Amino acid sequence: MVHRIIEWSLRNRFIVLTLVAGLFVWGIISVKRNPIDAIPDLSENQVIVFTEWMGRAPQLIEDQITYPLVTNLQGMPRIKYVRGTSMFGMSFIYVIFEDDVDVYWARARVLERLSTVSQSLPQGATPQLGPDGTGVGHILWYTLDAPKLDLGEQRAIQDWYVKFALQNVPGVSEIASFGGFQKQYSITLSPNKLLYYKLSVGDVINAVRTNNNESGGRKFELSDIGYIIKTSGYLQSLEQIENIPVQNQAGVAVRVADIATVQMIGETRLGIFDQNGEGERVGGIVVMRYGENAASVIEGIKKKMLEVAKGLPEGVKFDIVYDRGELIQESVDSIKNTLIEEMIVVSLIVIIFLFHWRSALSIVIQIPITIAIAFILLNAFGISSNIMSLTGIALAIGVIVDNGIIMSENAYKHLAERYALWEKEKKYKIK
Template identity: 75%
Template sequence: MLVALILFGWGVYSVKQNKIDAIPDLSENQVIVFTEWMGRSPQIIEDQVTYPLVTNLQGLPQVKYVRGTSMFGMSFVYIIFNDNTDVYWARERVLEKLNYASRLLPQGVTPTLGPDGTGVGHILWYTLDAPGIDLGEQRAIQDWYVKFGLQNVPGVSEIASFGGFQKQYQVNVNPNKLNYYKVSLPEVIRAVRSNNNEAGGRKLEMGDVGYIIKTSGYLNSIDQISRLPIASRNSIPVTVGDIGTVQMTGETRLGIFDLNGQGEAVGGIVVMRYGENADEVIRNVKAKMQDVAKGLPKGVKFNIVYDRSGLIEESVNSIKHTLIEEMIVVSLVVIIFLLHWRSAVSIIIQIPITIAASFIVLNALNISSNIMSLTGIALAIGVIVDNGIIMAENAYKNLAVRQAELNKEANLKTDKN
């Protein structure tokens, strides 16, 4: 009884500590390497980026296979590790290999690791309800304020932004003017790049006062970019504005995010880190949203469009009700079958103890409470009482046989007397 009480108490504690999710994570143990080289065709991406990465990443330990995908301007390499490999150990090995593989790539191309999430890591989607604010400003709020605020929540791997326009300065060059002023496109790029920087100087001491000298050269407006000199023709400077136009606009988009047919929206996707408790992470994100909302512009608020916590609660509650119903039905069957309340109680009490103890094993194997694991427990309730019934019947049979022997011995003694 003492051992049973200890197991039951330990099991109740394990139930409270067990991770909760709606569905089990059956995704492969993988690390994603993402490389961007905009403007290049898929064939060039395949030959100069994907192929060198795939061939060099195949020699990693505990790797089952490496897959590569090339598309316009982007390369994705999926390194699939064995199921028992620690994901963070795998990411370290991939980073070590990328230090060498990066030398084989074209200049300026840098591969990066994807987030340490899984295929079922998208736990919450939200948009910004910002009436009167254009999509560019909304995306700036999302990228430079909201994203950094939610990124610090424990268990969050990434906040992926979507929708709106990412602001940028664009220089639209006129080829005819380039030819007229005898200026090449690389010269235009070099002029803009070299004039958009900041440099520091030394300390200048004058009397008893020291002055720190620096130059501030970051571009802040369209007019500043237009007046940048590119070259000199007959002692007259040729500026960026002479060979084209400068405008503030959004980066070229490949799609839009429409919310319920009411127009475009800006928001983000909360990606959960590998092996975290989905229900707990969602609660923490919602609590953090309340703090972040205090710093949003007036009239701007969060609008949650997908929340897995509702699915988690409905799924787990449904299985809980099923467990309770099955426990009641099995208990009634045991009582009716045995017709002996003491034996029935000794068997029925095994059900909650066994179910609670099973969560000890779930935590030890890092398995969450989901519709699969809880359904397995529900299906096993009938099996739990089988051994108890068999042992009770066997005990009664042995007792009956022993009682018959005792009665027979008593009868013999009576005859002798």
């Protein structure tokens, strides 16, 4: 069979050269389209279910949230196993699917099951899916360098401006904020004053909730002009909360300020983010979506940062803490240099040992063609260009060259034997 292929190839050189040229061009296109990353994604095919029920102990979270979710999420198709973790105020469920399952199909199945499970959970505990990223999806960390702003203002800029802008970059699954203080209104009740006015905590909560609302009226026409009637009741300052009436006693309104202290505070934190020992910072983590090109996503994030920086307050700028793009570029450059060095060394060795430039050319030309064709297969099997795959290609160059040398030596040997036989026959005819 091999002899027939070789014979057919020698008789149809134009077809073979055209086919090889087409595969080489296809391979070059595949090189440009192949996703680039520093490390291969070996994480499990998982869907994360996150439930927050703040203020509850881990055992209560385990009994009323984690256990019901784990038991109800089991039994789904193409699932391997379900893991659950309970901590103070939070529950994490990891649903592990088989490796060949599409991640968005898996997320849809989990959502279907959660729609029936949520009714059995405590009031205020709503499970939600985690980002559609993987364990190696954290591709870029950044902080805000804002020495003139306090941590609450920095966190507000991150949550209400920077985060929404960066989430629009193609390939980004989530921008996870960290550090600083999340501003919130705090109403500290006085038990003695509640007893004096004969009020309960529920009365205060209902009063604040009722007054922090908007309601619509109707359209009113007057003199051929239409007016839309509505009430604007959203609370916007500490003074508005203090002036909320809780109850009317003897014709006098009891306000929130009469029974409580209203102030702006930060939400309770479980830790801080310090950078280089210079103090706390506020920033975000860019989580890449499943199956995206890490290099292109990082490039898009950096371009978007230049646009977002124009709208930041004076003196505020981005400080990139972790950038996988640099690691990707160094890894790719290292492998490229290795491939070029190997091609040069192999070419010199082949020329020295064979001492025949046509044989050396036929061997050396196999290297770029084979590498280009390898990227066609990488795209076909969904493998990115990373340290592992590119190193494998670099190691395979030796095998490619060995095969070429063996074939060239074998061909040279047979041609030499045929040439010697032809010389003998020529001498015999002359005699």
